[in-house]
Amino acid sequence: MGILEDIAGGVVFNILNMARGEPLAEALNFFIADTIKVFLLLVVMIFLVSIIRTFVTPPKVKKLLGGSKEGFGNLVAALLGVPTPFCSCSAVPLFIGFMEAGVPLGVTFSFLISCPLINEVALAMLFGLFGWKVAALYIGSGLVIAVAGGILIGRLDLEDEVEDFVKKIRSKKIEEKKLNWNQRLKFARLQTINIVTNVGPYIVLGIALGAFIHGFVPIGFLADIAGPNNPLAVPVAVIIGIPLYSNAAGTIPIVQALMDKGMAIGTALAFMMSITGLSLPEMIILRKVLKPKLLAIFVLILAVSFIAVGLLFNALLA
Amino acid sequence: MKIEVLGSGCANCKKLEENTRTACKELGLTAKIIKVQDFKKIASYGVMATPALVVDGEVKIYGRVPDVKEIKELLKG
Numbered sequence: 001m002g003i004l005e006d007i008a009g010g011v012v013f014n015i016l017n018m019a020r021g022e023p024l025a026e027a028l029n030f031f032i033a034d035t036i037k038v039f040l041l042l043v044v045m046i047f048l049v050s051i052i053r054t055f056v057t058p059p060k061v062k063k064l065l066g067g068s069k070e071g072f073g074n075l076v077a078a079l080l081g082v083p084t085p086f087c088s089c090s091a092v093p094l095f096i097g098f099m100e101a102g103v104p105l106g107v108t109f110s111f112l113i114s115c116p117l118i119n120e121v122a123l124a125m126l127f128g129l130f131g132w133k134v135a136a137l138y139i140g141s142g143l144v145i146a147v148a149g150g151i152l153i154g155r156l157d158l159e160d161e162v163e164d165f166v167k168k169i170r171s172k173k174i175e176e177k178k179l180n181w182n183q184r185l186k187f188a189r190l191q192t193i194n195i196v197t198n199v200g201p202y203i204v205l206g207i208a209l210g211a212f213i214h215g216f217v218p219i220g221f222l223a224d225i226a227g228p229n230n231p232l233a234v235p236v237a238v239i240i241g242i243p244l245y246s247n248a249a250g251t252i253p254i255v256q257a258l259m260d261k262g263m264a265i266g267t268a269l270a271f272m273m274s275i276t277g278l279s280l281p282e283m284i285i286l287r288k289v290l291k292p293k294l295l296a297i298f299v300l301i302l303a304v305s306f307i308a309v310g311l312l313f314n315a316l317l318a
Numbered sequence: 319m320k321i322e323v324l325g326s327g328c329a330n331c332k333k334l335e336e337n338t339r340t341a342c343k344e345l346g347l348t349a350k351i352i353k354v355q356d357f358k359k360i361a362s363y364g365v366m367a368t369p370a371l372v373v374d375g376e377v378k379i380y381g382r383v384p385d386v387k388e389i390k391e392l393l394k395g
Binding site: 057062089090092093094096097100165169170171172190191194198285288289 | 325326327328329330331357358360361362363364365366367368377380381382383385
């Protein structure tokens, strides 16, 4: 990505004639380079995932997972959760559809965990701003949490903690139309425009804030409070992350800037997982199909897992 | 003609409703457009990803927001 930095540097230091090392110039340089990089990646990533999405539709996933076994079923569910469309408002119809098709509760939860946690927007941002190593750590630990969390919920025998009406619903079958490549490409194009215009403003705002932190906050500013030597930083980051959601994509550039100022990698990972994987609106919606006990167990398992991931990587990579 | 827009009221559902209204207006249709937000009803249509467009009880589109042109073709056919 050296070319992008050159372009940004050229604009800031040559065209605008700002001085190197000047906080405002550094912030602007950072902002231009990151914005171009992130948006290029977003467009490519969303387009590719949208094409995959036309093949991996919810009815197909449902059929694949119906009657699947613990372990393998959880792994397949966690993997299928990555390219599947997810907005928290689809969580309930999806859940009901899975239950009706006889997908085991634990397998359903593996899907419900990985679906929002690992998505193409987060991946493009992580890859663009942190590089492939952090992106791979995020995907890897996200999948482990989805599989393990699902297996654990499956073992706890919580079928009675699903709201009773869910088991009574008998739905109609919808026929799936076969798409040709033209339709798939059109779908991917529309989807890309839609998602980029939806999350774009938050991302630009996030990058701008990140650039500001990058240029004006002194290096090492956070080393004491959010560095690897403060074990409390991880749980605090996870708790702060839970209510944040609508601007999940926008917070990633801010986290990157904070890491630059001394936040430890594990703490940053735990924070981002908590923002994308656990959200207040999603919980409110899931409450419609889950009794309070199961919902609480779900949130607790995720929060504990994110904290564990944070502490683990702080210990390993510090 | 009875048109139902299924979804819990997030941005995508609103966009679908808006596009459907525009499509009806451009075609000069006086169809009734009903918003369905009840999850039980949404699930009973077999829809697993919102928003969805249901015309005369038949699920036409789900899990995405079609543009006005596509809805018009759908309503004509």
